[in-house]
Amino acid sequence: MFEAILFDCDGVLVDSEPITHGVLRDMLAESGWDMPIAECMRHFIGRTVRSQSALIEARTGQPLTDAWMAAFYARRDAQLRARLQPISGAIEAVRAAHGVTRGRIACASGADRGKLILQLGQTGLAEWFGPHVFSGHELPRSKPYPDVYLAAAASLSVLPARSLVIEDTPTGVAAGKGAGATVWAYCPAAHLADDLRAAGADLLFPSMAELPARWRQVGLGAA
Missing domain, CATH: 3.40.50.1000 (HAD superfamily/HAD-like)
Incomplete structure (x- = not known):
């Protein structure tokens, strides 16, 4: 078959999902969009962060920059290495x-x-x-x-x-x-x-x- x-x-x-979305939730909170981890996972699980850029920018009032994404990747990867x-x-x-x-x-x-x-x-x-x-x-x-x-x-x-x-x-x-x-x-x-x-x-x-x-x-x- x-x-x-x-x-x-x-x-x-x-x-990896709780780890990745925990880091994402924390960074979005630092940028002005504070939400529970469960809500963050509802918005982003199965989707790329960049695909949701319009939503992020609307909720934070800030552009989703390459520098922000690089910082997210670095923090995410550090947590994955420690906990995955x-x-x-x-x-x-x-x-x-x-x-x-x-x-x-x-x-x-x-x-x-x-x-x-x-x-x-x-x-x-x-x-x-x-x-x-x-x-x-x-x-x-x-x-x-x-x-x-x-x-x-x-x-x-x-x-x-x-x-x-x-x-x-x-x-x-x-x-x-x-x-x-x-x-x-x-x-x-x-x-x-x-x-x-x-x-x-x-x-x-x-x-x-x-x-x-x-x-x-x-x-x-x-x-």
């Missing part, structure tokens, strides 16, 4: 995916490449993906557009329709579906389910540790 498995990174492979952990079951799932697809796996993220390389390297995941790591920052359009998943599938010489995407946000689900892939959504919290289904997720699952068994159910790696 599937010839390749394409993983999102943040929230799927690594538990893989999502439970993610390393085992990636290892299994590599086996059942004979190496046809990729990481396709809306994050900047520096963050991707840091996170995959720090959690020991980089070796499984090799050169097949794609950042939406380097493509004409980032998620929710399909460009990053189209690029990932092309790098593996696999049709998007024969690819399985693993996502965790409505934005990412829309990107995978827009590419023509089947999308399974990691959904550890029940209140997220409706939004993921509305975005087009084909299947929801609550634990990354379940993935190898679910692949066997659809015939992946059965031989």
Whole structure:
């Protein structure tokens, strides 16, 4: 059924969202937009900071400058180096995916490449993906557009329709579906389910540790 498995990174492979959005919340508060971390995550999870520049500038009354972004990246990366952990079951799932697809796996993220390389390297995941790591920052359009998943599938010489995407946000689900892939959504919290289904997720699952068994159910790696 599937010839390749394409993983999102943040929230799927690594538990980076609370760290990244904690830094973002603090910096926005320093700039004049103070809000709880939950509200910050509602506004920004699954989206690039720059894509929300109009909202940021309206709430802070200040331009979103390159210097501000550089400071954000520096503070974010310092916290990721100090605190980042893989999502439970993610390393085992990636290892299994590599086996059942004979190496046809990729990481396709809306994050900047520096963050991707840091996170995959720090959690020991980089070796499984090799050169097949794609950042939406380097493509004409980032998620929710399909460009990053189209690029990932092309790098593996696999049709998007024969690819399985693993996502965790409505934005990412829309990107995978827009590419023509089947999308399974990691959904550890029940209140997220409706939004993921509305975005087009084909299947929801609550634990990354379940993935190898679910692949066997659809015939992946059965031989």
